[in-house]
Amino acid sequence: MSEKKVPFNKEKIEKIAEKYPTPFHIYDEKAIRENARRLKKAFSWLGDDFKEYFAVKATPNPHILKIMKDEGFGTDCSSLPELILSEKTGITGENIMFTSNETPAKEYSKAKELGAIINLDDITHINYLEEQVGLPELLSFRYNPGPLREGNAIIGNPEEAKYGFTKEQLFEGYRMIKEKGVKRFGIHTMVASNELNADYFVETVNMLVDLVIEIHSKLGINFEFINMGGGIGIPYQPDQEPVDLEYVAGEVKKIFDKKIKGSELDPLKLYMENGRMITGPYGYLVARAIHKKEIYKNYIGLDASMANLMRPGMYQAYHHVTVLGKENKPHDHTYDIVGSLCENNDKFAIDRKLPKIDIGDIIVIHDAGAHGHAMGFNYNGKLRSAELLIRPDGSVKQIRRAETIEDYFATLDFSDL
Numbered sequence: 001m002s003e004k005k006v007p008f009n010k011e012k013i014e015k016i017a018e019k020y021p022t023p024f025h026i027y028d029e030k031a032i033r034e035n036a037r038r039l040k041k042a043f044s045w046l047g048d049d050f051k052e053y054f055a056v057k058a059t060p061n062p063h064i065l066k067i068m069k070d071e072g073f074g075t076d077c078s079s080l081p082e083l084i085l086s087e088k089t090g091i092t093g094e095n096i097m098f099t100s101n102e103t104p105a106k107e108y109s110k111a112k113e114l115g116a117i118i119n120l121d122d123i124t125h126i127n128y129l130e131e132q133v134g135l136p137e138l139l140s141f142r143y144n145p146g147p148l149r150e151g152n153a154i155i156g157n158p159e160e161a162k163y164g165f166t167k168e169q170l171f172e173g174y175r176m177i178k179e180k181g182v183k184r185f186g187i188h189t190m191v192a193s194n195e196l197n198a199d200y201f202v203e204t205v206n207m208l209v210d211l212v213i214e215i216h217s218k219l220g221i222n223f224e225f226i227n228m229g230g231g232i233g234i235p236y237q238p239d240q241e242p243v244d245l246e247y248v249a250g251e252v253k254k255i256f257d258k259k260i261k262g263s264e265l266d267p268l269k270l271y272m273e274n275g276r277m278i279t280g281p282y283g284y285l286v287a288r289a290i291h292k293k294e295i296y297k298n299y300i301g302l303d304a305s306m307a308n309l310m311r312p313g314m315y316q317a318y319h320h321v322t323v324l325g326k327e328n329k330p331h332d333h334t335y336d337i338v339g340s341l342c343e344n345n346d347k348f349a350i351d352r353k354l355p356k357i358d359i360g361d362i363i364v365i366h367d368a369g370a371h372g373h374a375m376g377f378n379y380n381g382k383l384r385s386a387e388l389l390i391r392p393d394g395s396v397k398q399i400r401r402a403e404t405i406e407d408y409f410a411t412l413d414f415s416d417l
């Protein structure tokens with residue numbers, strides 16, 4: 001069971017809301033840092049040969065990236081703006097892993113200029129990269145195991161997924177780049193998203209280790225790293241358990257001890273690029289109940305909408321809801337908690353048992369710290385909300401202001417109407 005607690009009380013949120021009106025996303029820096037340290041500690045047997053590249057797409061905010069940098073993490077970037085965000089935070093060179101797909105030349109060009117590790121998504125990108133920007137000294141490929149692995153709901157079945165090289169293409173690809181003069185090699189995969197089964201990650205490492213051994217023996221190339229991707233899930237539901245990182249690290253150590261230690265591939269670095277498990281549980285969407293509607297069902301209307309957090313609408317994902325200050329009241333009412341979009345899937349919770357909600361109550365939506373604000377959008381003219389950070393000393397810092405109507409209109413030209 002994961003206990004769904006909040007790192008603030010109603011009084012504190014009401015005080016914050018006087019300065020920063022709801023809705024907003026708020027992140028808990030202390031908890032993010034503790035979690036980051038736990039991950040690093042679990043893999044400390046690898047020393048500097050372990051590195052987490054935080055998936056910028058999860059929470060693309062420089063203040064969050066600064067925390068990652070402080071904790072010794074790099075960044076996993078998937079686009080030009082993410083590369084620039086990383087650069088602006090002072091994360092450059094091989095502290096960046098650039099994993100993108102259908103990538104325009106100018107994005108590869110920026111990645112190369114920054115000295116990032118480029119991870120190609122397709123065999124045809126080898127020539128594209130060479131022609132457009134030139135090949136770097138170090139190159140990595142994304143592997144899609146297709147029928148050899150099962151995926152899960154969010155990322156889909158690997159065979160149906162658009163990402164990566166087939167196994168045959170990997171051999172051909174590494175042979176090609178070796179011939180073209182590439183000197184350093186890595187390999188990457190990401191076959192599941194929001195996966196809670198710890199063994200899944202152990203199997204992924206085992207698969208990559210076997211693969212680099214096979215490629216090494218057939219092509220004579222040495223691998224510097226394997227990147228097992230992101231995708232470690234979080235317990236969105238209170239009855240779910242988080243992934244046991246110490247167990248994963250322990251099993252991975254057994255694989256390394258058995259298959260890598262003392263071999264020509266030793267030392268082999270292990271990289272990860274999690275987003276969700278790093279910040280997800282430590283971010284909250286804070287909104288206010290502004291309407292109550294009773295028709296065929298009982299609805300609570302919030303001042304937030306799917307434009308602030310689209311996971312429930314997009315994936316029917318469960319996000320825990322707390323009615324702040326009423327945590328210990330009987331959960332004897334059943335509500336649909338909804339946003340204001342003209343979309344009937346704009347529902348944060350359906351048939352949820354909660355305490356009686358009154359207009360004005362603060363509604364906290366949990367586990368919004370990754371793929372939350374980041375996935376926000378402007379449909380229905382909704383403005384993106386602010387992001388706030390609770391500092392370890394309890395103070396609150398605004399790390400992104402809320403959008404204004406002027407921001408929303410900034411790309412429109414009304415002058416020649």
Ligand SMILES: Cc1ncc(COP(=O)(O)O)c(C=O)c1O
Pocket residue numbers: 055058076099190193194229230231232273274275276277370
């Ligand atoms: C290539 C890649 N790496 C890492 C991630 C981060 O995934 P998660 O936040 O689930 O760990 C994603 C998510 O979409 C991804 O596509």
